[in-house]
Amino acid sequence: MINGFLQILIVINPRSGSGIKKDWPLLLQQYFNALPYNTQFCMLDNNGPENIVSNAITAFSPQLVIVVGGDGTISMVAQLLSGKGIALGIIPAGSANGMAKELNIPLTLNEALDICLNGFMQPCDMIEINSRHKCLHLSDIGLNAQLIKNFEEDNIRGKWGYAKVVLKTLWRKKQMNVVFTMRNTTIKRKAFMVVLANASKYGTGVQINPTGELNDGIFEIVIIRKLSVIELIKMLFHSGHFNPDNIESFAATHISITTKRFVHFQIDGEYMGKVKSLTARILPEKIVMMLPAKQ
Template sequence: MAQTTPMRLRLLFVINPVSGGKKKADPETFIKNYFRERAEEVHFFMLDGPQQSLTAVIKKIAPDRVIAVGGDGTVKMVAEELLGKDIPLGILPTGSANGMATELCVPADWEQVLHLICNETPAEEKHIDLIRVNKKDVCIHLSDVGLNALLVKNFEQRGIRGKLGYALSSFKTLWQNKRLAVRIENKDLQLTRQAHMIVLANARMYGTGACINPDGDLTDGLFEVVILRRLSIPELLKMLFRHRPFDPAKTEILQASQVTIYTRKKAHFQIDGEYRGKINEVTASILPKALKVIVPAPPPSADS
């Protein structure tokens, strides 16, 4: 009986070369060495290279899989390119914040990731939800209004990467931050709150490991609106160094498929770790099963 020849995968790696800072190893060299004697067809797109459209490159190459090499910002950018396309997204995490990779149980080890991409270790293609923000943007992970968005702004200005940069920025942020007067509404609810921070949560955890949305599910067709009524220095530091949920006595969580958030005064806003300026209105709606991602396959059950 003739053996079936395995499909030769055509892979496109989208690399953010500055992700994670200057001390990071070179992912392009690592990937080239991994595939040096393999059959896969490998292509690269550098985000700091000549101004060539990623959309055009994807159309020209027609890859079987596109792999985002970077942090959450890179993953978000590539995910937006793959909306409406039946092309799975892989993640090779190299950023200072790799929240989405952590959420999807993608290994931090690059060789293990490439094994997954090439089906050498058990993998599956999983459809996950995204959030449409302000009708034109996409959130893959977590967006928020208030304190953490101001922290992101201060972090970007400070220029020190990693948890140390977040920690140093957090103290400046607390001095600047005040509670917001907010109104949250959709067809089923209308409520007003005083809060330090409002989160649109597609996922459960920030890239630091802080669990903001313990029951979040990327596949349930809903997102969560997390209202942090009060946030102290210990709570903010928990965002950086601890994996336990926030104090439930100071936190309120609502599920929704669509919501609009209004703030009385303009407030800081971020999407997936990218600061977007000050706003006084945010709209959000779910995009169910909008993105196909490559993740480790679940272990076989005891009954199988």
């Protein structure tokens, strides 16, 4: 037990991902049977998953919480663990697994579990948004958030299903008039997307924020002034990066953002509705992540 863990809570979202579903409790029980840990499983359902996890954390008092799920499940658990000093490990089980890719966590179960148990404990930043929500990875307003909303409404999973709603989203796209305020500085821009980036890339591997680091004490504001069909395809299917001629970015520790009309908004892949204003600030070293040792 390199990191001294005794109590491990394993949070499983059985609905995460697409394709053939795995029997996660059985696979994990087989892995932990011969190991000296006290483990407890927490299975999520549609009835208040936050309360299920929160109650399990309170009752079990784990030193480590392992999440088996996609970006939305990871983000939800991360918000519950923020500031508690309880380590968070990831078993990628979603459709995109953007956070796992960001952190170089392998998609194979045994390799990911080895990082959860024996990896490097790294304090990481979070972004607090509107004094309520916390973002671990990437949040945005505009076209990508609208794409996520359409994706959820059509109840389609997987990259090809995601692609089916692209035309619908492009047909409805509108430029936003956005005002950014930091201290005594005000910036006005027209944009199709604005990203609050604590990390560097989306789940498909496309890089939106080359300077993004999870533990640098800042976040980046990325303004997408132009967004072509080709770059939407990159977001869906390819690694690489956005055309720098279409992007403007700057670093911040806090910011206020207002738009002329209500716009779509998402946090870590979860659609949050429409907003006309956001406030965001960095929360340094707010959560402890289990990462590959080389990081």
